[in-house]
Amino acid sequence: MAPSSTDTSVPFIFPNINHLISVKLDGSNYLGWVSQFLPVLRSNDLLSIVDGSKACPSKFLVDSNGQPTLTLDPKFVLWTKKDQYILSWLNATLSEIILPAVFGLNTSKEIWDLLANRFAAQNRSRITHLKRQLQNLQQGNKSCADYIQAAKSCANQLAAVGKPIDDDVFISYIIEGLNTEYTSFITSFSFATQDHSMSFNRNYLAMNSIRKSS
Structure with a gap:
């Protein structure tokens, strides 16, 4: 049987972001940076994670009574892996001047929104x-x-x-x-x-x- 798209054992490979983004965001080139980043997100079906249209699933599965269990939901695990991949991409394309501004942010959406607001x-x-x-x-x-x-x-x-x-x-x-x-x-x-x-x-x-x- 073909593996489920939410099976966390199924490997997924994301490209090296430095091969796709030719600029590092330095505060003066936001438009050029985001115009290169958006196609990468779209082509990998990841834009919904950073724009918030695909919210993080519940962390734990629920039982037949609708009560949370101690078993991690595979959808949550997969979503989190993808989110952290995007977060690492974002960090890798920020200049040393901008990088300190995102320290302490834990999700790709938090970083994406901060940058959008900062350079609005x-x-x-x-x-x-x-x-x-x-x-x-x-x-x-x-x-x-x-x-x-x-x-x-x-x-x-x-x-x-x-x-x-x-x-x-x-x-x-x-x-x-x-x-x-x-x-x-x-x-x-x-x-x-x-x-x-x-x-x-x-x-x-x-x-x-x-x-x-x-």
Whole structure:
């Protein structure tokens, strides 16, 4: 019989965090640090532990009467192991300047929340900057592909910190920043009734650019 996902005897292997996170949090690079850390948590199904959506299970099993026993719940054991792995990851990616701030914290969520609160102002400032940069982005002398990539970079950075841009809003920003040579496309887009996915419009603009330069 296949082992249960909560069987604590089943080995689980987590990657070496230093191979995945290229920066150590030093107080000036929180956004870059968290944008690298979040995909690691998501890809290992661990984000729910640090964001609190998956609470720690009860420590002991209960009997048929609902009373706690002295037997550890395997779910608690597994959750705790994962939590401590994350905690060790966090500690390993903190600089010597930041590390003392988390001494005495026992769970990954405690550390995650402390860092988020400590750097909240920096995070808000960066988010505001990225949104303004995206809103004011102009194609200028950039190729269509480079212009769209610049917009995508801003959008991806916002998504990495939990502030994704709606597809329709993203497309509208791109349209507004296009050079005047795309007037006919902008007009046709404005009067179009069908849905326009982000990928469709990117491909359409790219093809338009290639055709104009040929």
